[in-house]
Amino acid sequence: MAPQTDIPVAANVLGTIGTILWCIQLVPQIWTNWRTKKTDGLPASMMFLWAACAVPFGVYAIIQNFNIPIQVQPQCFGILSIVAWAQILMYSYKWATWKATVLGVVVTIAFGGIEAALILTLRGIYERGNETPPIVSPPYGEIWKRRGRVVGIDWVFLSMDCSGAFFSLMALVAQNTFDILGGVLYCICCALELGIFASHLIWLLRTRQVRRDAKAQGKTFDELAAEYEEKGEPFKFAERKSKAKKTTRINESSDVEAAGSDGSNNEALSREQSDAEKQPAGNPEHARC
Structure with missing residues (x-):
């Protein structure tokens, strides 16, 4: 041109x-x-x-x-x-x-x-x-x-x-x-x-119905979405997450579960050690064990 x-x-x-x-x-x-x-x-x-x-x-x-x-x-x-x-x-x-x-x-x-x-x-x-x-x-x-x-x-x-x-x-x-x-x-x-x-x-x-429900509860759409996310419940209009974020969340959940499991085991072990320490040194039953 x-x-x-x-x-x-x-x-x-x-x-x-x-x-x-x-x-x-x-x-x-x-x-x-x-x-x-x-x-x-x-x-x-x-x-x-x-x-x-x-x-x-x-x-x-x-x-x-x-x-x-x-x-x-x-x-x-x-x-x-x-x-x-x-x-x-x-x-x-x-x-x-x-x-x-x-x-x-x-x-x-x-x-x-x-x-x-x-x-x-x-x-x-x-x-x-x-x-x-x-x-x-x-x-x-x-x-x-x-x-x-x-x-x-x-x-x-x-x-x-x-x-x-x-x-x-x-x-x-x-x-x-x-x-x-x-x-x-x-x-x-x-x-x-x-x-x-x-x-x-x-x-x-x-989202008109969802926003209407949120307003009736005195909440915003974002607040309602955040509540669903905290509960771990699927929300139809939740933001799409990238694969990297999903992997991170799965790893974080696994770490939390592992930490909880380790914490329970450690707590049980601590209780056993505490009970053993409370037993008198000259206790016959303790000696027999």
Whole structure:
């Protein structure tokens, strides 16, 4: 696809709306992370991949000469993704604030350098007529683990992200020439995020009776699930455990049983020794034994 040469006003307007939404979409998530000091359910890998994906997308937007708002969009999104990633390192992995900050700054500089190098390298190749797309290429893992439930992702952020992708897609539609690759990227983004919404909605429908029962008992869904786990009873909507965790639990149970067995044997032995010590040294029965 050849670079754009003339950008219509409608494309600039729609691109600006999409860019504003994508530039501030992560702010509610970052604010929620900071306020609660928790990032449970928000994978560090997801945020890092989002930041990394901003690099090739930023390169493509600039080389294709999209409207300016669309070119700015990946840069802002990448930086905010790195901020959220650093928060996850702090709150979930207990990194020191200064370490997470330094790493975030280093990664930002590194990604910026890579993007600049790719633009300078690929622009010349592209302008010489080689139109091969200049592209270098989880939250669904967390959703699968929780049987469709979405935890840790701010819904305002997700709504703004999906809306930003939609308006950006419309900006490409409004251009004189629709960029197929860019449109596909935005369509994939919308589809993935709509899938997150759908997954949580289905989970709410599946668990409505369980949540209703928990509320009647003055408990939350998580508290009720924890009670089932403590009792050792199977719970239909319990989180899926990895094989490693299952093995660890089995080993822990075996250790506890072994410890209990050893404790009983030691206790019995101690009682026998104590009874023997209580018997008088000159006891005839003791002597005969």
